[in-house]
Amino acid sequence: MKKSLQLIVFTIVFLVSGSKLRGQESKKPNIIFIMSDDMASHAVSAYNGLYSKVAPTPNIDRVAKEGMMFNNAFATNSICGPSRASILTGKYSHKNGFYKNEGGDPFDGSQVTFPKILKNAGYTTAIIGKWHLWSEPTGFDYYKYHTLNGEQGSYWNPVYNENGKKIQEEGYATNLTGDFALDWLKNERDSSKPFMLMYQFKAPHRPWSPDKKYLDLFEDVEMPYPLTFNDDYKTRELTAGETMMTIENHLTNKDLKLTPPKGLVGKELAKWERLGDKGEHISPSPELKGEALKKWKYQKYIKDYLACIKSVDDNVGRLLKYLDKEGLAKNTIVVFTSDQGFYLGDHGWYDKRFMYEESLRMPLLIRYPDKYIGGQINDDIVLNVDFAPTILDMAGLEKPLEMQGESFVPALEGQSKNDWRNAMYYHYYEFPKWHNVQPHYGIRTDRYKLIHFYYNMDVWEFYDLEKDPNELVNAYANPMNKETVDELKIKLYELQKQFGDNIPLEDMRDITRKGMVKY
Numbered sequence: 001m002k003k004s005l006q007l008i009v010f011t012i013v014f015l016v017s018g019s020k021l022r023g024q025e026s027k028k029p030n031i032i033f034i035m036s037d038d039m040a041s042h043a044v045s046a047y048n049g050l051y052s053k054v055a056p057t058p059n060i061d062r063v064a065k066e067g068m069m070f071n072n073a074f075a076t077n078s079i080c081g082p083s084r085a086s087i088l089t090g091k092y093s094h095k096n097g098f099y100k101n102e103g104g105d106p107f108d109g110s111q112v113t114f115p116k117i118l119k120n121a122g123y124t125t126a127i128i129g130k131w132h133l134w135s136e137p138t139g140f141d142y143y144k145y146h147t148l149n150g151e152q153g154s155y156w157n158p159v160y161n162e163n164g165k166k167i168q169e170e171g172y173a174t175n176l177t178g179d180f181a182l183d184w185l186k187n188e189r190d191s192s193k194p195f196m197l198m199y200q201f202k203a204p205h206r207p208w209s210p211d212k213k214y215l216d217l218f219e220d221v222e223m224p225y226p227l228t229f230n231d232d233y234k235t236r237e238l239t240a241g242e243t244m245m246t247i248e249n250h251l252t253n254k255d256l257k258l259t260p261p262k263g264l265v266g267k268e269l270a271k272w273e274r275l276g277d278k279g280e281h282i283s284p285s286p287e288l289k290g291e292a293l294k295k296w297k298y299q300k301y302i303k304d305y306l307a308c309i310k311s312v313d314d315n316v317g318r319l320l321k322y323l324d325k326e327g328l329a330k331n332t333i334v335v336f337t338s339d340q341g342f343y344l345g346d347h348g349w350y351d352k353r354f355m356y357e358e359s360l361r362m363p364l365l366i367r368y369p370d371k372y373i374g375g376q377i378n379d380d381i382v383l384n385v386d387f388a389p390t391i392l393d394m395a396g397l398e399k400p401l402e403m404q405g406e407s408f409v410p411a412l413e414g415q416s417k418n419d420w421r422n423a424m425y426y427h428y429y430e431f432p433k434w435h436n437v438q439p440h441y442g443i444r445t446d447r448y449k450l451i452h453f454y455y456n457m458d459v460w461e462f463y464d465l466e467k468d469p470n471e472l473v474n475a476y477a478n479p480m481n482k483e484t485v486d487e488l489k490i491k492l493y494e495l496q497k498q499f500g501d502n503i504p505l506e507d508m509r510d511i512t513r514k515g516m517v518k519y
Helices: 002-026 058-065 080-089 114-120 173-188 266-273 290-325 384-394 479-498 505-513
Strands: 030-036 068-070 124-129 142-146 159-162 165-168 195-200 332-338 364-367 376-378 423-428 440-445 448-453 459-464
Touching: 030 290, 030 384, 058 290, 058 332, 058 364, 080 384, 114 124, 114 195, 114 384, 124 173, 142 173, 173 195, 173 290, 290 332, 332 384, 423 479, 440 479, 448 479, 459 479
Parallel strands: 030 195, 030 332, 068 376, 124 142, 124 195
Antiparallel strands: 068 364, 142 159, 159 165, 332 364, 423 440, 440 448, 448 459
């Protein structure tokens, strides 16, 4: 009798425990997708870039320390809106229809996106911060995004679109986005459901206006200069040499927060300021010329840029602290990324667009304490079109067939995948505005890069990233590289065919020309 009673008790405990375990296994993870704007991976101190000692990002670094850091995450079209469209849809620009920031069609919100799939699977969903796709967000229970100024919004006292209603808020945009995200998590979300929040900052996008408390953050610091700061563009005169995004010649008065000449009023003053946000105004010494003036401009630019990142890092920290306090951290996937990379004086530039490394590479950090071991580093080639399939996979959901990206969950789980890609495809369209970067497409492997610039030229560039990691010498014409170049061309055309981008050059010219204005 006693043994029978013990057996019954044991059975009940086993069944209850088993039921609890199965319930835990089936519990859907929460997802927070954090995206900054124009944030280079070498501005995140976890990547040990040029600024890691002078401008650390401890809260963002925490995601890397407790998760996985991807060294080779790349944008397939290095510009804000198109990258965001690819992230949402898991499709290349030519398939999701959003080729460039301005002059093209608005994002088609009727498409399948990963937020829609999550919402249909029982998630409560929200996007707060930057949207920049020229259409109303779909697939979200709640949205509050920057509007006006070409959907960039302003750093100070920005206007947000909250579920269709425009509201002007008082304060600094990065902190406001942090406030609104925390308020949604604490007070507005449906707590009976798992949640997916896209938490997206305007910063550190141009014009790089820091919070007032950080205006003098780097006052006594001379920021280091990139190795390629004085790139002369030899062997790349028609491509890199023709761009209009140099530190030396193309930063505006507004970018540099310069004091206007005395006597300017009304329209002339407005024209001088180039409109928009106004920061602290300091003029260079009139004695500064040539290389010294270029360095002065760089110091102004990079200090403002990194001070903007300081506020992003602060607000990432606020969110991580909230997850810890509420006991949500273990079952919440945190993704940190940017919409593409950025030039931080590299090659003498600001901005992005080119397939060169600094703008091609995205920061990507993923933490999921319940399932993934922290402190891991991955060198696989992963793309922004992979984000949607991967997020769906982490949530236990299948990707739709139309998504062109692939899930890299096996990498997160520490499994090697023999059939993972060994090359990536890139295609940039926007020309000539804003920075006169020629349309181009190309292929990158773990060692080589081949780029074709087209539209009103026919120029090829080839780089051996092992021998020339800074991409200073176009080695396409070197006969010693002919066999490698020919192999890359075959692989490039295979990728174009695989992804449905093997259209005639004339058709690509039409896509690029659409909405074009004279620069």
